[in-house]
Amino acid sequence: MSERCFPRFPDRDIVKLIVETRTETPLDTAPISVSRVLVFANGEKPQAVELADRISETLTAENISVFRMSLGQNVAEEISLDTIDMVVSLGGDGTVLTCARAIAEYDIPILAVNLGQFGFITEIRQDEWYDAFHAFLSGNVGVSRRLMIEVRLFRDEVCIATCTGLNEMVVAATGISKIVNLTASTSRGRLGSYRADGLLVATPTGSTAYSAAAGGPILHPDLDAMILNPICPFTLSNRTLVMPGHEVVRIQVDHSQRTDVVMTVDGQEAHALKADDVIEVRRSHHRAGIIESDRRSFYEVLRSKLHWSGGR
CATH class of the missing domain: 3.40.50.10330 (Probable inorganic polyphosphate/atp-NAD kinase; domain 1)
Known part of the structure; x- marks a missing residue:
């Protein structure tokens, strides 16, 4: 949903517009069989x-x-x-x-x-x-049907790893006080280059985790959206971006990167990265059902x- 204001709309229409972006599962009052x-x-x-x-x-x-x-x-x-x-x-x-x-x-x-x-x-x-x-x-x-992300790691144009996450994918340097150089783009074009401690893509569920600590917005977990959030960017102009859930985010490690870089998913699955590696993040076909x-x-x-x- 656009961040523009709509002053000509009555307040009730704005509320309706916001509500319709959610992906709630209707309450089923019928008894459920569990064996x-x-x-x-x-x-x-x-x-x-x-x-x-x-x-x-x-x-x-x-x-x-x-x-x-x-x-x-x-x-x-x-x-x-x-x-x-x-x-x-x-x-x-x-x-x-x-x-x-x-x-x-x-x-x-x-x-x-x-x-x-x-x-x-x-x-x-x-x-x-x-x-x-x-x-x-x-x-x-x-049951809250939470958006999950599918993360693919490409090296020399070959997919070498695929992960699924509920919270976030993080690309960051492994050393202390090290900066990573990354380029981010979507299916609609290039977003820009980042010099930062790292860059993360978070789900609405993950918006209250690492992304929140990095200054990102908090999203309701039923929203169909993703967050692109730079971690301590070496600039005053980079800001967090909230994107629709159908977007595909591509993050490339700069060819000049010399320090060690790692990709982690949900803080639990890690893969070492090399210069020119590409990480592709998209909405998974699967969702996490939280009662x-x-x-x-x-x-x-x-x-x-x-x-x-x-x-x-």
């Missing part, structure tokens, strides 16, 4: 293992088949994911990011339970999991986690 649940726990957190035990015992008593996985295991090799109806993620936002990438192609809703320090994606507290589970089964809460909380909205989470107005 096979995958519990995806951060095994490094003792409370996650304990809660996984309780969840397994409770759901098994309700005649629901429960499967267990921990971080570091290859989910696709261990379990037939096309038979799973729901994933329960136990940990922090990092656990959800790992889980979302692992099951991206299967369109399985994720009940994200927060056991971490911050928990922006994980809106559900550990003492709320049972009520949240049954609220979903009853059709009383919706919403019936106790707090995205705006309430913003207020409490970021302490807006004192967090009240």
